[in-house]
Amino acid sequence: MIGKKVVESKPVPMAKVKTILEDFQEEFELSYEQNLTLDHVTKFSKDSLENTEKLVEELEQIVKTKYAIRIADLMPQNLSDLRLLFAKERTPITKETLEKILEILDKYSVE
Template sequence: MIGKKVLETEPVPTAEVKEILEGFAAEHDLTYEQNLTLDHVIKFSKLELEDSNKLIGELEELLKKKYAVRITDMLPEDLADLRLLFAKERIPIKNEDMEQILKIVDKYRTE
């Protein structure tokens, strides 16, 4: 059987996807799907790559990386928004931790 096997997966923030696709677009023609993805990350990426990585690093002290990346991409503004990100997850997060997460995210908000 000929096929591809996924060896490893790692969540990456939208800022990193934006950097990767912009670098690739400078050298090659993008496919339709890649163009759609680039347009999406340009519109919805809220932080620069450096700030995004710093925020993920701070959030990883409290959460797993996949949750830190999700919070970095969304930048929730209040507890309700943060709870929505974890609505389908089975991880217990205390209200004190959620408030601390929001304080960390507020430091990086550029609005």
């Protein structure tokens, strides 16, 4: 990889990855890895890009961006699933905060 370096790195929700790959597919042929990624995000993306961005924006007021995106991608349904996302955090997250996150997720829940 001569001459290539990472300029910026930031987490992106699955819904955005899906949109990026679909737009790219219109102009170019996707590589094997890109096809696998598109297949994965098509199967597991929970909501539209617009709703996902609104959800992430609301969650960012409570938690860091990387966790907001992870929560939006996985859409945990209960407290125990949500706790697993924060299991490796050094600072414990309060039960009240977790419940507030679940309330926000209920607003955006897609069934």
